[in-house]
Amino acid sequence: MSIMEIIGGILIIIGSIFLFLGALGIYRMPDIYNRLQAGTKATTLGAMSLILGVGFLEPSWILKSLVLIIFIAFSNPISSHALARATYRRGHYPLILSDDKENMDAYQEVVPHEKEKEEKV
Amino acid sequence: MKKILVLLLLAVVGFYLAGTFFDIGFGNSHFVKNDAIKPVKDIYLQQTVQELKVSNAVTSIVVNFRGFDTLGEVTVLFLSVTALGSILYKKRHHVGERSVLFSASSIVTSGSKxxxxxxxxxxxxxxxxxHLSPGGGFQGGVIIATGFLLMLLAYENYSVSHNGLSIVESLAGITFVGVGLLGFMNGGTFLQNFLPTGELNNLFSGGIIPIIYIAVGFKVAAELTGVIYTVLNEKGEQNG
Structure with missing residues (x-):
């Protein structure tokens, strides 16, 4: 067992753990924004680490795996950003348990909530 | 009365279907019980590797052995795109009046670039x-069309030239039929392979398969981009 195989195996195990935690977060978190951040961050790191591990195991694939990692690093956060923004615009607001609701939701200043929009009109 | 008829019909179909399945037996691949006759599967697999030098058996069947069928599929796609375009034609030239409620953020626009x-x-x-790996003309064309979908969603005023799309589509279709007709000139049949097959697992191998798949890829990409563009430019009801 060469050192490259050991590094690759460790990276694949780290990636699998992060992917599992991401799946658990999507199941466990209370509202869509928490689920998105659990899903996005964990699966981005998990998939990147897993692909890099495969690149270490098969050294001839390392260039392809680096290109894939760059692609994931761009596409995954952008898509989840677009999802979260569209959700907010459609009127699903974050679940806030604290009493200080106005200061917790800072995005409200940029995009007012639907009810306030109607009041202004 | 109607329900009884439907049930009767289903029973008849089910009876013969079940009979066929019992005839084949679990795990057998062919009807013939005599082992001396080679099933069609083995012939395809043998010819794919030995004569055509193609490692993807699905591609060799779809493009070479049943190339005429693929031409029909491409025609079906073309017809459905034409029908959709003719239904939505009158609302096509309203640039900037998409059925999109708000423009995308700067993260999405710069990221999609x-x-x-x-x-x-x-x-x-x-x-x-x-002809070497999973995938092919249809899949690659759909991937390219999703790229255009991303650009159309990110930029409100991104427009695709309809003339350019139809030129690409027509050229690809002509290439497909032309390659098929060239098979006649070498004394064969429609879509028969006339190019050297090269070596296994080489990019330049497989005879006419890469040429046809590149043509199909361009054709599918142009057609689906046209569909997406037409549907997005239809004025939505929520905009009034």
Missing amino acids: LLFPAIVLLGAYVFIHG
């Missing part, structure tokens, strides 16, 4: 390597 070439490159890779 970065991702668009990568998506097109991936699509081209998939249909150029159709």
Whole structure:
């Protein structure tokens, strides 16, 4: 067992753990924004680490795996950003348990909530 | 009365279907109980590797052994795109009046600028390597069309030239039929292979398969981009 195989195996195990935690977060978190951040961050790191591990195991694939990692690093956060923004615009607001609701939701200043929009009109 | 008829029909169909399945037996691949006759599966697999030198058996069947069928599929796609275009035709030229409620954020617009070439490159890779790896013309064309979908969603005023799309589509279709007709000139049949097959697992191998799949890729990409553009430019009811 060469050192490259050991590094690759460790990276694949780290990636699998992060992917599992991401799946658990999507199941466990209370509202869509928490689920998105659990899903996005964990699966981005998990998939990147897993692909890099495969690149270490098969050294001839390392260039392809680096290109894939760059692609994931761009596409995954952008898509989840677009999802979260569209959700907010459609009127699903974050679940806030604290009493200080106005200061917790800072995005409200940029995009007012639907009810306030109607009041202004 | 109607329900009884339906039940009767289902029972008859089910009886013969079940009989067929029992005839084949679990795990057997062919009807013939005599082992001396070679099933069609083995012939396809043998010819794919030995004569055509193609490692993807699905591609060799779809493009070479049943190429005429693929031409029919491409025609079906073309007809459905034409029908959709003719239904939505009158609302086509309202640029900027998409059925989109608000414009995309700057993260999405700048990100899609970065991702668009990568998506097109991936699509081209998939249909150029159709005879070596999973994928092919249809899949690669759909990937390229998703790249155009991303650009159309990100930029409100991004427009695709309809004339350019139809030129690409027609050229690809002509290439497909032309390659098929060239099979006649070498004394064969329609879509018969006339190019040297090269070596197994080489990019330049497989005879006419890469040429046809590149043509199919361009054709599918142009058609689906046209569909997306037409549907997005239809004025939505929520805009009034």
